[in-house]
Amino acid sequence: MGLYATTTRRRIAAVFVLLGLIALPWGMRLIGQEFYVSFASRVLIMALAATSLNLVIGFGGMVSFGHAAFFGAGAYCVAVLAESGVTSAWLAWPAATGVAAVLAVLVGAISLRTRGVYFIMITLAFAQMVFYLVVSLKTWGGDDGLPLLQRSAFGSLDLKDDSTFYFVVLAILAFVLFMLDRIAHSRFGRVIQSIRENEVRMEALGYPVFSFKLVCFSLGGALAGLAGALMANQAGLASPNLLHWMQSGILMVMIVIGGVGSVFGGVVGAVLLLVCEEAFVEITPHWQIGLGLLLLAVVLWAPLGIAGLFGWGRNRE
Amino acid sequence: MTQLILEQALNGLQFGLMLFLLAAGLTLVFGIMDMINLAHGSLYMVGAYLAAEVTQASGSFITGVGVAMLGTAVLAVVLEVVLLRRLYARNHLAQVLATFALILIANECVRIVWGAQTLMLNAPDALSGPVRIGGFLYPSYRLLIIGVGALIAGLLYVLVARTRIGMWVRAGASNREMTEALGINVRLLFTAVFAFGAALCALAGAMLGPLLAVQVGMGESILILAFVVIVIGGIGSIRGALVGSLLVGLVDTLGRAMLPAMLRALFSPEVASSLGPALASVLIYVLMAAILFWRPEGLFPARA
Amino acid sequence: MSEGLDLLLDVRGVSKHFGGVYALNNASLSVVRGEVHALIGPNGAGKTTLIHVLSGALPCNGGRVVFDGNDLERRPMHERVTLGLARSYQITNIFTRLTVLDNVAMAVQSRVRDWGSSFSFWKPFSLDSAIIGEAHALLAQVSLSGMANRLAGQLSHGEQRSLEVALALATKPKLLLLDEPMAGMGPEESERMVGLIEHLAQQVTILLVEHDMDAVFRLADRISVLVGGTVIASGSPEAIRGDAEVRRAYLGDEVA
Ligand SMILES: Nc1ncnc2c1ncn2[C@@H]1O[C@H](COP(=O)(O)OP(=O)(O)OP(=O)(O)O)[C@@H](O)[C@H]1O
Ligand SMILES: [Mg+2]
Numbered sequence: 001m002g003l004y005a006t007t008t009r010r011r012i013a014a015v016f017v018l019l020g021l022i023a024l025p026w027g028m029r030l031i032g033q034e035f036y037v038s039f040a041s042r043v044l045i046m047a048l049a050a051t052s053l054n055l056v057i058g059f060g061g062m063v064s065f066g067h068a069a070f071f072g073a074g075a076y077c078v079a080v081l082a083e084s085g086v087t088s089a090w091l092a093w094p095a096a097t098g099v100a101a102v103l104a105v106l107v108g109a110i111s112l113r114t115r116g117v118y119f120i121m122i123t124l125a126f127a128q129m130v131f132y133l134v135v136s137l138k139t140w141g142g143d144d145g146l147p148l149l150q151r152s153a154f155g156s157l158d159l160k161d162d163s164t165f166y167f168v169v170l171a172i173l174a175f176v177l178f179m180l181d182r183i184a185h186s187r188f189g190r191v192i193q194s195i196r197e198n199e200v201r202m203e204a205l206g207y208p209v210f211s212f213k214l215v216c217f218s219l220g221g222a223l224a225g226l227a228g229a230l231m232a233n234q235a236g237l238a239s240p241n242l243l244h245w246m247q248s249g250i251l252m253v254m255i256v257i258g259g260v261g262s263v264f265g266g267v268v269g270a271v272l273l274l275v276c277e278e279a280f281v282e283i284t285p286h287w288q289i290g291l292g293l294l295l296l297a298v299v300l301w302a303p304l305g306i307a308g309l310f311g312w313g314r315n316r317e
Numbered sequence: 318m319t320q321l322i323l324e325q326a327l328n329g330l331q332f333g334l335m336l337f338l339l340a341a342g343l344t345l346v347f348g349i350m351d352m353i354n355l356a357h358g359s360l361y362m363v364g365a366y367l368a369a370e371v372t373q374a375s376g377s378f379i380t381g382v383g384v385a386m387l388g389t390a391v392l393a394v395v396l397e398v399v400l401l402r403r404l405y406a407r408n409h410l411a412q413v414l415a416t417f418a419l420i421l422i423a424n425e426c427v428r429i430v431w432g433a434q435t436l437m438l439n440a441p442d443a444l445s446g447p448v449r450i451g452g453f454l455y456p457s458y459r460l461l462i463i464g465v466g467a468l469i470a471g472l473l474y475v476l477v478a479r480t481r482i483g484m485w486v487r488a489g490a491s492n493r494e495m496t497e498a499l500g501i502n503v504r505l506l507f508t509a510v511f512a513f514g515a516a517l518c519a520l521a522g523a524m525l526g527p528l529l530a531v532q533v534g535m536g537e538s539i540l541i542l543a544f545v546v547i548v549i550g551g552i553g554s555i556r557g558a559l560v561g562s563l564l565v566g567l568v569d570t571l572g573r574a575m576l577p578a579m580l581r582a583l584f585s586p587e588v589a590s591s592l593g594p595a596l597a598s599v600l601i602y603v604l605m606a607a608i609l610f611w612r613p614e615g616l617f618p619a620r621a
Numbered sequence: 622m623s624e625g626l627d628l629l630l631d632v633r634g635v636s637k638h639f640g641g642v643y644a645l646n647n648a649s650l651s652v653v654r655g656e657v658h659a660l661i662g663p664n665g666a667g668k669t670t671l672i673h674v675l676s677g678a679l680p681c682n683g684g685r686v687v688f689d690g691n692d693l694e695r696r697p698m699h700e701r702v703t704l705g706l707a708r709s710y711q712i713t714n715i716f717t718r719l720t721v722l723d724n725v726a727m728a729v730q731s732r733v734r735d736w737g738s739s740f741s742f743w744k745p746f747s748l749d750s751a752i753i754g755e756a757h758a759l760l761a762q763v764s765l766s767g768m769a770n771r772l773a774g775q776l777s778h779g780e781q782r783s784l785e786v787a788l789a790l791a792t793k794p795k796l797l798l799l800d801e802p803m804a805g806m807g808p809e810e811s812e813r814m815v816g817l818i819e820h821l822a823q824q825v826t827i828l829l830v831e832h833d834m835d836a837v838f839r840l841a842d843r844i845s846v847l848v849g850g851t852v853i854a855s856g857s858p859e860a861i862r863g864d865a866e867v868r869r870a871y872l873g874d875e876v877a
Contacts, residue, residue, distance in 0.1 A: 002718050002772070063410050110606060114613045117353060120409060121548045122609050125602045128541060132598035138591055187730060187741045187749070194727050197716045204676060204714075206702030206731040206792055245541065249417050256414050286429060292422035299415045300403060 003193050004059070004184040004261065014177075014264070021170055025163040034162070038234070041166045043274045045230045048173050050254040050266030052223030055180060057252070058261030059189065060216040061196025065120045066107065066127030067251050070100040070221035072243030074228025076134060079146040079238035089152035089159070093229045100225020101218050103130075108217040112210060124245060131243040145239035148232050159233065169230055173267075176223060181263050192216045193261075253291075257298050259305035268306050320453050325574040326567065331459050333566020334466025338521035339543040340550070340558040341473055342514020348553020349489040350405045350507055355416035356396070357518060358540025359423035364389045364519025365526045365535065366431055369438035378441040382523040386516040393515030397508050424533050433533065438526035462524050469517065470559055477555045486510060542569075545605050551615030560616060565601050572600040628687075629654040629796055629826050630675070635684030636850075637670055644670040645681070646850035652796065657818070657827045659837045662847035668830045669711050671847065672800045675828075676708040677701045689795060702731070705795030709785045711804055711830070717774030721765055724773050724784060725756040728791035756791070763787045763817060779810035786817065796826045803833055815839060838862075846870070 021044075025037050053067045074096035081092045107126045114122055140146050151159040159165045183189040195202045195209055203209045232238045241247060250273075258269025273291070280287040302309050343357050364385045372381030396419070404412050440458040447454035477483035485501050497503050522535075529535065546565050550557025577593030584592065608616065630652040637645040644667040652658045662668055673679040675686060677698035686693040688706055696704075716724050729752050760766050763783040768776060773784060786802055802818065803811045815836050821827065822840070831837050837844065838858050845855040848870045854861060861867055 002720075003723060057410065063413070065413065110610055114609055117347065117351075117409060117552060118548055118609065118613060118615070120353065120413065121544050122606065124541065125545055125548075125605050129599045129602040129606075132602075133595050136591075136595035136598050182745070183742050185745045187744070189742070190723075190727065191730070194716055194719065194723075197718055198714065200678075201714050201716065201788070202727075203698045204678070204702065204708060204710075205728045205788065206699045206707075208697075208699045245537075249413075252410070252414060253417065256410070260410070286425050288421045288425040292418040292420075292425070295418035295421070296400070296415055299407075299411050299418070303407075303411065 003190055004263065006181055006185070006263065018170075018174055022167075025166055037162045037166050039274075039278065041162065041169050041234050042231075043271055044166070044169045044173050045227055045234055046251075046254065046274060047267040047270035048169075048176060048230065049224055049227035050251050050258070050270045051173075051176060051180065051263075052220045052227060052266075053251045054255045054258075054260065054262075054266040055183075055223065056217055056220035058255060058259075058265060059184065059196065060192050060213060060220070061199075062112070062213060062217055063120050064111075064123045064217070064220075065245070065248050065252070066123035066125075067220070067224055068243050068245060068247035069107065069127040069130040070104055070224035071228040071231070071247065071251070072134070072238070072240070073100045073103050073130065074225030075232035075238040075242050076140065076146060076228075077225070078152065078229045078232045079148045080140065082148050082150075082152070083146070087150065087153050089154040092152050093226060096229035097222045097226045100228065101222035103225075104218040104221020105214065108214045108221070112213050112217065124248070127243065127245055127248055131240065131245070134243055135240050141238075143240060145237050145241075147237050149236075151233045151236075152229075165233070169234075172226070172230070176226075177263060177267070184263055188212070188215075196261075253295055255305070257295065257305055262305070265305055272306065321574065322571070323451070324453060324455065325571050327455060327463065328459070329567035329570035330563065331463045331466065331566070332570055333563040334463060334470060335521045335525050336539070336542055336546055336566055337466065337470055337559055337562035338517040339539060340546040340562050341555060342511070342517050343543050344547040344550065344553055344555065344558045345486060345510050346507075346514060347547060349486065349503070349510060352401065352405055353409055353412045353416065354401070355413060355540065356419035356423065357514070357543065358536030359420050360389050360393060360515045360518040360536075361522040361539060362427060362533070362536035363392060363423065363522070364515075365438065365522030365531045366427060366436065367519065368523030368526055369436045369531050370431075372438060378439075381438075382520065385519045385523045389519035389522075390512040390516040393512045394508060397511045401511070402504075420537065423536075427533050436531040438523070438531050440527040458527065462528075465520075465524060469520070473555060474559075482506075542601070545601055547615075549605050549608050549615055551617040554615070554617040557615055557617035564604070568604055569597075569601050572597040576600070627654040628652070629689055630828070631685075631687040632671075632675070633685045633687070635671070635674060635681050635686060637667075637674055637679060637681045643850050645674065647684070648847065648850060648852050649684075650845045650852050650855055652826060652828055653843070654795075654826055656842040657822045657829060657840050659829045659831060659841035659844045660847055661831065661834075661837055661844060666847045667850040668847055669800055670850075672708055672711075672798050672828075672830060675701075675798060676706065702792055702794075705793075706798070707789040707792045707794035707796075708798035709789045709800055709802060711800040713778075713781045713785050715773045715781060715784050715788065717772070719773055720770050721760065721773050721776065721784060722753070722756055722769040725759050725787055725791050726752050728788045729755045729759070732792050759787050759791050762790070762820075764813065779806050779813075782806060782810070782814065783817070786814075790821065790825075794825060796828060797821065798828050798830075800830045801832060802829070803831060803836060811836065 024040060028034055028036050049071050053064070056062050056064050056067070077096040077099045078092045081095060086092055107123065111119055111122045111126065134140055135142055151165065154168060157164050157168065159168065191202070191207060191212055195212060199209055228242060231242060254269030254273050255266050256269070257272055258267065259265030277287060280290055298305060339357065339361060343354065346352055346354050367388045368381040368385035371384040372378050375381065400415070404415055444458040444461055446457060448457045448460060477486060485506055489503055489506060542565060546561035547558055549564060550561030576597040577589060580589035580593045628651050632648060632650050634647045634649055635645055636643065636647055648667065648671060660668055660671070670679065674681045677693070677696060688701070688704060691704055693701060716727065733752055757766070757769065760769055763786060765780060765783055765787065768780060773781065776784065782802060782804070786799065789797055803814050806814060811833065818827065818829065818840055829840060841858055843856060844858055844861040845852050846861060846867050853870060854864050854867050856864070
């Protein structure tokens, strides 16, 4: 797979996409489909969550099957804080990020002792643990989830307005992507990608592999927590579904469809998947079959995902 | 109190043995082909649906179970030849994703064929009553499950430990290249193992059908438990799968039954009633994490 | 025999068994600072196992290893590298999907601690001219300059073996453990590798595992002979050549 490298062309394309996304709310208002602005926020939040998983799986090579735990932890953190009166985004969102990060450090410290299949399974098990714990706590709403009565207060911005909320989400996603791009080209990013390629050799070159993996895993968890905080705000609810193992699976699907180990893979996958879902669910209730077939096709014939198909993944020699 | 413990222990044994039917196939597939198959739970679901359908149509539970096992095995062979074979050489991520896709497809197909509502599968009338064991009554159908489970576990043990086929399977699980070098057709062997594992899945699905609901998604929750089992036991090891199944079955069942009562002795009722179920539901995951912390390769690692 | 000398590595009675198989059985040897020390022995003697134990890839079941005054027990692999112990692999172990330059740069980077070490998230690596410059210098040293931008997986076997050595060398070790650097090479490539090791010997102490006796006798200052997991003799090339037990156990008529 090689080390990730962003070309100038890719950067220019990213800027144009960003401009398009900034214009989207006005465009929607123009054609009278404002409803879709809220949907677009959800897509971008899922893109953020998928991107955070791509850092762990695509760059770090750690096939985590429990990412939903961090996603959900962020959401519940915001909802629980809101219940106890903390509604400021400046407090609640960093708190959600921090809680998810701490959880990820704990899960990672134990899970990263194992390899391969064992790692996949133990991360899944930890996520199940979090899921069942939360669902069985009646104070947190059990199966129904914990409603968030109003969106977090973000300084003078009114997040209740869907367009404003959308811009905030877009800004956060853009910043995270920019950061990920920097990380991918930094010393740390190169180390983590080389560990993905050959872990034993990295250890033999003097790198404390475990620490690097733990940092990468926790960073991914923290970003997922941030995405969860946004998701709770978007949906007005911290739902147990966010913690469900299917959610971990869907996030994986997104990055595989979009492009594993490509900075924009998570975004491409999330947009494609959710837009297709939105479009096809209208046509047939059995869209899941289509999704399954699409996924099979990608796995069998386009292992680098859509990004790979168009050559905007990592360097391909 | 002892009666309750005994009864719950029997329930745990019964659940553990059914888990073993799933875990056995899964661990061999893992062990021999180094392949993660999330769709194993879907085979269990298909088995349960087939059993329910055929039992209703024919009026015979035994026919239902037999047809379910056969039908699921055939489906498994088709799946293996058409799709899974292409995945053996791929990485775990590809395997997880492809078989995740199979889950989505299988669930939706079942929904199309049988609808979204829960299906009824009744135990044979002869077994609907309880029997008296020692000092208490125990459902005879559950006893039958324990009997069947123990029988299969014994048969499997003999098959794997004593026969030539079993030797190949064990050899394949611990060293695939070597087995191939000895001239054994691993490909065929694997198709056979996969079909066999699917038949066991269907058996578990059919047997548990009358106790649990036959519904879409039934495969996933039990699949994750089966994964916990084989990870605890050590991937590729039948013995590990058996020990792991019984451990998980007993800990889960006894935990759910006893933990709230035990907590009530220690904490106030409010705390106990909210903490009890929460702790009970995560007990097996704590068990798994603890075991993997001390033995990252499980209790009985098949590979040295 | 080595009392009074400046010992860089002291291996005392190390044992390692796999199940019932003793790969190392109370093996002892010492490497003096500055020398090329060859470790020879028949196939399966335990040479690679010893390298694994020294580098920390395998834990040993008994005995002590002291390197440069540090007891290595329980030290993880990466810490030993920081102490100055680097190894190459008998079976080529490189980053096949990275470029040759990236391979070496990654190895150089492990040592560079100028600002913020490898936990630097922000500054683009492409601006790290010091690392890249040093990587180029190393490639020149192992005659791979022309290949810098090729994928390591596309190199010939001999070139990959050179890269393998360059990776170990890039960590600037005090002691270089080379596990059969000439394995599978043709005569010409072997000759070049011998030249390279001769050249390296001026900068770094080397423990060389090798089957090619011509090379061993040309390069080594001292030789240890490992048979069945035990070091049966250690000494100068002449002494080893003349040692009756060694001849019987291992050399046979090969170097009569
Ligand atoms: N991981 C292992 N598991 C079991 N036995 C092993 C393992 N590694 C090595 N051995 C055994 O230990 C002994 C020593 O092996 P080792 O690879 O150290 O020999 P060597 O001297 O390097 O041989 P060669 O010259 O062929 O490279 C051999 O009998 C080998 O079969
Ligand atoms: Mg060797």
